[in-house]
Every structure is written in C-alpha cells, then in structure tokens.
Amino acid sequence: MGHTLMEVGRDGVAIITIVNPPVNSLSIDVLRCLKESFDQAIRRNDVKAIVVTGARGKFSGGFDISAFGGLEGAKERPKPGYISVEIITDTIEAARKPSVAAIDGLALGGGLEVAMACNARVSTSTALLGLPELQLGIIPGFGGTQRLPRLVGLTKALEMMLTSRPVKGKEAFSLGLVDGLVSPDDLVNTARQWALDILGHRRPWIASLYKTDKLEPLGEAREILKFARAQARKRAPNLHHPLVCIDVIEAGILAGPRAGLWKEAEAFEGLVKSDTCKSLVHIFFAQRGTSKVPGVTDRGLVPRHVKKVAILGGGLMGSGIATALVLSNYPVILKEVNQKFLDAGINRIKVNLQSRVKKGKLTQENFEKAFSLLKGTLEYESFKDVDMVIEAVIEDVSLKQQIFADLEKYCPPHCILASNTSTIDLDLIGERTKSQDRIVGAHFFSPAHVMPLLEIVRTKKTSPQVIVDVLDISKKIKKTPVVVGNCTGFAVNRVFFPYTQAGLLLAERGVDVYQIDKVITKFGMPMGPFRLVDLVGFGVAIATGMQFIQNFPERTYKSMLIPLMQEDKRAGETTRKGFYLYDDKRKASPDPELKNYIEKARSITGVSVDPQLVKLQERDIIEMIFFPVVNEACRVLDEGIAVKAADLDISGVFGMGFPPYRGGIIFWADSLGSKYIYSRLESWSQLYGEFFKPCAYLAARAAKGIPLSASVEQTKARL
Ligand SMILES: C[C@H](O)CC(=O)SCCNC(=O)CCNC(=O)[C@H](O)C(C)(C)COP(=O)(O)OP(=O)(O)OC[C@H]1O[C@@H](n2cnc3c(N)ncnc32)[C@H](O)[C@@H]1OP(=O)(O)O
Numbered sequence: 155m156g157h158t159l160m161e162v163g164r165d166g167v168a169i170i171t172i173v174n175p176p177v178n179s180l181s182i183d184v185l186r187c188l189k190e191s192f193d194q195a196i197r198r199n200d201v202k203a204i205v206v207t208g209a210r211g212k213f214s215g216g217f218d219i220s221a222f223g224g225l226e227g228a229k230e231r232p233k234p235g236y237i238s239v240e241i242i243t244d245t246i247e248a249a250r251k252p253s254v255a256a257i258d259g260l261a262l263g264g265g266l267e268v269a270m271a272c273n274a275r276v277s278t279s280t281a282l283l284g285l286p287e288l289q290l291g292i293i294p295g296f297g298g299t300q301r302l303p304r305l306v307g308l309t310k311a312l313e314m315m316l317t318s319r320p321v322k323g324k325e326a327f328s329l330g331l332v333d334g335l336v337s338p339d340d341l342v343n344t345a346r347q348w349a350l351d352i353l354g355h356r357r358p359w360i361a362s363l364y365k366t367d368k369l370e371p372l373g374e375a376r377e378i379l380k381f382a383r384a385q386a387r388k389r390a391p392n393l394h395h396p397l398v399c400i401d402v403i404e405a406g407i408l409a410g411p412r413a414g415l416w417k418e419a420e421a422f423e424g425l426v427k428s429d430t431c432k433s434l435v436h437i438f439f440a441q442r443g444t445s446k447v448p449g450v451t452d453r454g455l456v457p458r459h460v461k462k463v464a465i466l467g468g469g470l471m472g473s474g475i476a477t478a479l480v481l482s483n484y485p486v487i488l489k490e491v492n493q494k495f496l497d498a499g500i501n502r503i504k505v506n507l508q509s510r511v512k513k514g515k516l517t518q519e520n521f522e523k524a525f526s527l528l529k530g531t532l533e534y535e536s537f538k539d540v541d542m543v544i545e546a547v548i549e550d551v552s553l554k555q556q557i558f559a560d561l562e563k564y565c566p567p568h569c570i571l572a573s574n575t576s577t578i579d580l581d582l583i584g585e586r587t588k589s590q591d592r593i594v595g596a597h598f599f600s601p602a603h604v605m606p607l608l609e610i611v612r613t614k615k616t617s618p619q620v621i622v623d624v625l626d627i628s629k630k631i632k633k634t635p636v637v638v639g640n641c642t643g644f645a646v647n648r649v650f651f652p653y654t655q656a657g658l659l660l661a662e663r664g665v666d667v668y669q670i671d672k673v674i675t676k677f678g679m680p681m682g683p684f685r686l687v688d689l690v691g692f693g694v695a696i697a698t699g700m701q702f703i704q705n706f707p708e709r710t711y712k713s714m715l716i717p718l719m720q721e722d723k724r725a726g727e728t729t730r731k732g733f734y735l736y737d738d739k740r741k742a743s744p745d746p747e748l749k750n751y752i753e754k755a756r757s758i759t760g761v762s763v764d765p766q767l768v769k770l771q772e773r774d775i776i777e778m779i780f781f782p783v784v785n786e787a788c789r790v791l792d793e794g795i796a797v798k799a800a801d802l803d804i805s806g807v808f809g810m811g812f813p814p815y816r817g818g819i820i821f822w823a824d825s826l827g828s829k830y831i832y833s834r835l836e837s838w839s840q841l842y843g844e845f846f847k848p849c850a851y852l853a854a855r856a857a858k859g860i861p862l863s864a865s866v867e868q869t870k871a872r873l
Contacts, residue, residue, distance in 0.1 A: 156184040156218075159698075161190045166202035171202040178208040181263045184218075185295045187278035188268070188380050189241045191636040194721060196249055203349035204253040206272055207342060208265070212388050213255065213281070216263025219290065222426055222435055228627040234744070235419040238267075238296045243415060245362050247271040252352035256345035257281045258338050261535050262320060267296035270305060270362050272351055276334040276345050277323040283331060284320025289702040290438060291431030291815060293650075295422035297363065300406045300414040304365040305331050309510055312382045313459055316396055321431030330368065353792055363411045372407070372766035379404050392678055393815060395425050427826065433817030437807060440800035440818065445625050447637045447797060449620040457626030458619070460541040464489060466557060468499015468530075471574055474602030477506040478580045480524040481516075481603065482631045487536055496530045503528060506603055512810060534564035542627070543569040544596050549697065558593070559563060572596035577701045580613045594624055597644060598633075599809050607808035608633040615638045636805050639795040642705040645802060646809035649790055649819065651702055652782035653810075654695070657683030658713040659845060662756050664763035665770055667733055673775045678813030680865070683779065688732035692716050692725040714716070715755035722751075726859070781835050784823040785849055788859075788862060791820075792851035799863035824861040832856030 155512075156174025163169065169192045180188075188206075195201045208214050246253060246268065255269035257277035266283050268331055269275050274630045277283065284386065285298045293299060294315065303311035306329040311663070314321065326332045336344045351357040363367070370378060379400055386396040395527035398421050406414020425431055445451065463471050464487040476486045480503070488503070490496035507524055510516035529536070543561055546812070547553060556572060559572050571582055571593045584593040595611025608628045612621055621637060628635035638645040661667050671682025687695050695716055702710045719725075719732065726732035727740065734742035756762065770778070787802050796802050803818020815823040824832055832853060855862055 155482070156187075156193045158184060158187040159192065162195075163346065164203055165350065167343060167345070167349055168201045168204045170196070170206045171209050171414050172206070172208040172214050174214075174218075175210070176209075177260065178212050178265070178425050179215050179218040181218040181221055183240055184849055185237055189245050191730070191787065192241075192245050192249060192724050195249055198285075198646070201249055201251060203346070203353050204272075204447040205256050205342060205345040206253060206268065207345070207350055210259075211338065212259035213257040213261040213269065214265025216267075216286075217262055217295070219435055219438060221290075222290075222431065226836055235416060236366045238415055238419050239412075240424075242267060242271045242296050242361065243412075247273075247363060252349050252359055254345045254349040254352070256341045257283065257323070257332065258341055260320075263287050263294065263298075265703075267294060267298045267301070269724055270301040270331075271297065271599075273359050273361070274334075274348055274357065275332040275435050276341065277326060278338050278341060279322065279324040279335050281323040281326075281328075282320040283319070283323065283326045284690040286318035286320065288315060288396055288399060288596045289434065290528060291316040291395055291401060291428060291434040292425045293395060293418065293421060294587040295418060295426075297375050297418065299399060299402045299418045300411045301362040302331075303403060303407075304411070305329075305362050307368045308370050308378050308403070308407075312378065312400070315399055315403075316382065320541065328587060337582060340590060345427060348469055348552075362624070362689060363415075367569065369407065369842065371606055377408055379407075379587075390812070391676075393430065395428070397428060397546060398425060401646050409836045411845040416654050420840040430815045432560055436800070436817045436821050437803065437814045440581055441634055441808075442640065443798070444634060444636050444801050445629070447621065447625075450621045450637070451625070453618055455619055455622045456674065456718065457623050458541070460570070460623060461485070462487065462540045462542075464537050464540040466545045467547040468495060468548065469548075470502070470600060471598060471602055473499050473502035473506065474600060474604075475544055475546055475574065475596075475598050475601035476503050476528060478598075478631045478633070480527040481507070481510075483524075483527065484627075484631075485527045485529075487531055489531050489537075491532070491534065491536070496532060500530050506601075528745055533561060537564040537569075542567055542572060542623075544572045544574055546574040549575060549578060551582055554578065554583045555586050555797045558584050559587075562587045562589050562802055566719045568592075570594060570623055572624070574713065577643055577698055579642070580611060581615075582590060584613075592738050595640070595644065596633065597646075605809070606632075606634050607646070607805065608635045609644050609646055609805070609809070610635050610637045611644050612637060630835050634756060634804060634808050636801050636808075637797065638790075638801070638805075639793070641795050643788075643798065645790055645796050646805045647698065648795075649696070649783060649787045649802060649806065650810050652685040652786050655713075656688050656779045657687075657844065658715055658784050659842065660757055660767060660770075660775070661715065661752055662761050663842075665775065667748060669753075670775055670779070673772045676772070677776050678816060680811035682712075684733035687716065688726040688736075688742070692727065692732065693752045696720065709847065711843075713755055714758045715751060717780060718751050718754055718758075725851065777834055779829050780819070780844050782846060783839075784831055784845075784862070785818060785835060785852055787819050788851040788855075789822075789849045791862075792849065798865060820863050827859075828852060828855040828862050829859055 159171045161169045195204050253272040254276045255272040261269045283369050285294045287294045327335045353358045402418045405417040438834050440738045462485045465476050466489050468490045594616050597609035599605035610624050617868050667684050674682035718812050724731040730736045735745045790796050799820040805823050806812035806819040807814045835846045835848040
C-alpha cells in the first residue's frame, strides 16, 4: 500500500518521501499519510524545515488514476476541497515551517501540484514536470490551475495544461517553475539546505498561490484567455473540459486564487464522473495493457538484444520504418533491387530526418548520428549478422515467398524474419521456409516514422520469444504495440474495412458522400470514409477489397463505384481527383461530377435511391457506418485474433484515429449496449442485406445483455 516515510535529520530537516511504486502515484491513502507526516513535522520541536521527495528517483506521477472510479459514489470519498484546500493549501503551503520539493524523475499532475505548494523546488535537469490531466478528461484538481499560472505566467501555463506536454527540469528552471537545478546525487542535500536557508531568511519564503509577479495584467490576461478558448474550440470541438479548465483559471484571476481553488474542486468533481474522463482513463490503461499478452509475456522470457536490423524495400513503408529505427539508435541496412531505387530510398529517409530537424524535433548533431546508422546494399551478403529483417516490398505473394526463402539462407538462424504486409497471410509468405517459428508480422502504419501503432502479427507457429523481442523493439521505437493473430487484414484493416464499405452502400442508396464525411469527422474521426479512401489511393483500396471479397464474400459489399472512377484515371489524392478534387495545396473540395459515377455504380449494383436513407439523421449515419465496424470487431474477438477487447480499442484509436475520448470502438459500442446494436444491425440486414448481418458473438451477447468487452471463454485467444 502506498504511504509516506518521514525521517528527521540531525540538522532538523524532516525528509518526507512518497512511496507508492512504480511511479509514486498519490492515492487517497498516500495523501492522508502526507498530511499526517506534515502535521507531525509541524508539531515536532526537533523539526525546523521540511523536504518532500519521492522514492527511487521519481517524485510522483500524480493522482492515482486507477482510483478515479472510486471517487464516484465511494463511502469514504473525500469531500470536495479536502485535498486541494485542506491538505495541499492549508497544511502544506500554509505550514509554519518551510518546505522544499526535491524533484527527480517526474512530477506530473498531482505530483507537481504538491511540489508547487512547497515554498521552493529544486530539480534535476532531466526530470519531467507537467500537468497532463486534460489528456485524462479532467482538469488539475490539486490547485494546479491556480499555482501554475502564478509561477510561469498565464501563456505558458495554458500551453502546458492544454497540450498536456511536460517540460524538462532545465526548461522548468528557466520558466521559474523550479528554483534550482542540481544533480541527482546532490538533490536531497541541496533541498534540505535550501529549506534551512528559507528558515534563516537567506532565501525567500514563497507561497505560490499568492505570487502575482508572473501574472499578466488583467486586460492582457483576458485576451490570452479568449485566444486560448478559441484555440481549444478549434482543436477539439467535441471536448468540454479544456474550456472548463480555462474558466477555472479565469475565476482565480478575477475572484482571487482561493475562490479559484474552490471552483477547481467543484469542476474536478463533475469532470471525473464524465464519459470523456471514463473513456480516456480506459485508453490510458488499455494502452499500457497491450504489451501484456497472456501465454507470452507471463513466461519470464527476456527480450534478446537486437543490434542490427535489415529492411527490404526502400519505398514509402520501408523508408519510414528505417527512419523510426535509426531515430532510436538501431543500425539499419536497407536493401533494394537496384542502385536507383536504393538511392531513392536512402534519400527518403534523409528527407524524413531533415523534416524533423526543420520542425525542431531533432538536432543537427542527432540527425547526423541517426543518418550515419544507415547503410545501403544491393546484396544479401551483409545480412549475415543481422538480428532482424523487416520485409517491406510490394504486396506480391510469390515475391514475398522467394524473399523469405532467400532470407532463410542468408540470415543467421536466430534472426527474426518480419513482414510488413498489411493483408497477406503470413503462413503463405513463409510457406517455402522451415523457419515458421521466427516469422512474424510487423505491420506499421503509414507514415511509419510518425504513426504510433505497430501491429505485431503472430501465426500459430511464431515463438513467444520472437513476440517478446518485437514488443521490446516496439517500446524502444516508441510505438504502441498490439499483438494479433493471422487473418485477412489482421485487426486494424479488417475491423475498419466495413467503414468504407458502409459509406459506399449508403452513397449508392442516395446518401450524400460529403454529408457522410462531414458527420463522421464531426463525430471525431480525422477523416470520413471517402476522404480516407482518396488518401489511401484507389489502387490499394481495390487490391484490399479483392482480399476481402475472396475471404469474406458473404459480407463484403460489392460496389463498382471505386473501380468505375479508377477507369477514368481518378485514383484519389495522388491523381488530384477521387471523391474530392484536390488543389496544389492538397485541399479537398466536392466534385459535382461525382453523382454521375454514383448513378452508374447504382445501375450496376441494381439498387435505387432509398427515400428513407436520403433523409438520414446524423446519428443514423454514425451508426450505419460504425455498427458494421463493431460487428467485425466482434468477429475478430470471437476468433481470438485479438486477445482482448481493449486491444481493439487501442488499434482503432492509434491506427485509424478513432476518437480516444470515446474510449475506442468496443468501449464506445458498450456505452450504447449490445442489445441496441444487435437490433439495429438485424433490421438493416433485413432491408439492405448480409453486409449488416450481426455475427454470432454479437447476437449471443445481445441475448444475454452482456457487454461486448466482457471476457468469457468465447473470447479466449485461440492461438
Ligand atoms: C487531481 C490531479 O490533478 C489529477 C492527477 O494527478 S491525474 C494524473 C496525472 N498524471 C498523469 O497523467 C501521468 C500518467 N502517467 C504517465 O504519463 C506515465 O505512466 C509516466 C510518464 C508516469 C511513466 O511512464 P513509463 O515509464 O513509460 O511507464 P508506464 O508504463 O506508463 O507506467 C508504469 C506503470 O505505472 C502506472 N501509472 C503511471 N502513472 C500512474 C498514475 N498517475 N496512477 C496510477 N498508475 C499510474 C501505469 O499504469 C503502469 O502500470 P503497469 O506497469 O501496471 O502497466
């Protein structure tokens, strides 16, 4: 159980240490202990001053996120303001003995809020300090909305809170958030001396809550807040809590910080119960849960050290993957079939890296370092000491089979053989080898050095060691991994295949294409199905469509709309014409000619405009597009392709941009209820055919009224 420890030195300084592994989060128990330690330190005559720090080099990762649910309805739930006013303000900040926070590792959320209530802060230069609460759908609730603006000024405080991005100790020092920088070894000693210096009036005794020197004058502050509101509305129109955060900050400026604290406490109470908070907290834990794979990561296997990686193919995917790897210090060999392609691939990687330099995300020195890790080759000879190969050539089964047969010859026997295929069966790819246990899918999303998801595809024969190795690489290259089974489209493309299909079905029956995209983006997707297919390109869309028609013929909606347009050399954004027209700046605008293609497609499919569908409400459009996606997700769970529902939530959020504040596809579906989704799909399937037919998994759950995410025998991984 989390607690605090107090040790009083001979110098009269009480060191209070927060102990709650792994990140010293602040559970209610820890906070109560912290108060007790402070009360004791204030009472004891041998204590002159106080230092607050965290165990094992971490100050605190903030309020215990797993306790959020418990705040709702729990009997022992602290009353509003108990923590922020009674503990943080009236016990810590108002103590008649000075306190200094000694910060190493991280001081996030409630952790930083405790530190800000101390009379000074010393930190290591690498520590991370921030208020990331907004990414959990709440606002800082322990006084952060009041103290941060008073320590760093309104503009910077708003930026830190609204983006949830922490700053490093070095920047925190230049902002005035911390008062001194020290090495980790000197941290606590410097802090204790600092506390004694405050007591001896050699350093100022400051209560952050009442600082005013950093706050902008009222008129300017109003303008800054107005701008922040406009930005927040634009960036996240569906989110309410960023606006609440701004309101609370404003209240403190207008009515004084103590009134601000009470307003903060009240707003926090409301937000922690909101659906947005529940969804985002689910995403927080689900994201961390994807690297826990039953039967794989619970075997005590230690990831092997991958020293060198080879990549086959320097196209868009291969070069993106290589970029991600060299950025994380992996030496990479890039192989191509001829010098021209090789030069082009290397150049792409260079451009990817340079663009990071331009954006200020990479120093020139680190650019050179990363680029020097890349070697090009046309031969397999240099593959003899690679630990992993990632094949990223075109989607051609026999070519891939040949490549894997070659790899078996040239690579060492321990080498991981990965394919970046997005649709082809891995068993087929490895058919001509005897190395099935080390064949794995490493499905990156384009652009691979930017998109955060890595789908790790295992076959029935892939060894757990290989999965553990790839999970480790994924962590090192800062991707969120999802381990899935081998099937057409794997988890992400398969689950989201009906997304475009539903769009096509509705368009043929008379629903306006641009209206569909508008409603779906308003729902929170980065782009609607038609804008997406333009981006992906019709060539890829048709090729993937063929895979689905072959494998799931009964439920694939066969529309000729995309092939008809492609015949006319409209193939999406790259040809400047698809469902939209594109200008030089890739800005999309509707095309009046589109209706001609739709009419032609309609006549081929033999469907006519349905007056019921033409006047669909927004909600109906959302459901007709997403319920088939939910249905496919249910099949993927039923077949054990995904180990748990939360993994599909993460796949959709990180691979397709499903809005995280809706918690992911299954989480969202469960908020509507399996019965409701089943009945809607069932009635559409009567009207519009097999495409909507609810699967057995969904039917069974609807019949019993149980959530789609609940794990029972059916959803046990079959692998
Ligand atoms: C009232 C207040 O204003 C409200 C708050 O304070 S809300 C909380 C604000 N704090 C945050 O948002 C920080 C959230 N945590 C993080 O960003 C990251 O976990 C971190 C930067 C602290 C550490 O990252 P990293 O080293 O990659 O480790 P990571 O895998 O994320 O976390 C380690 C473990 O700690 C847990 N954890 C991290 N922060 C936690 C927190 N605040 N509460 C509960 N558990 C937490 C994770 O769930 C994970 O558990 P697991 O090992 O069982 O999966």
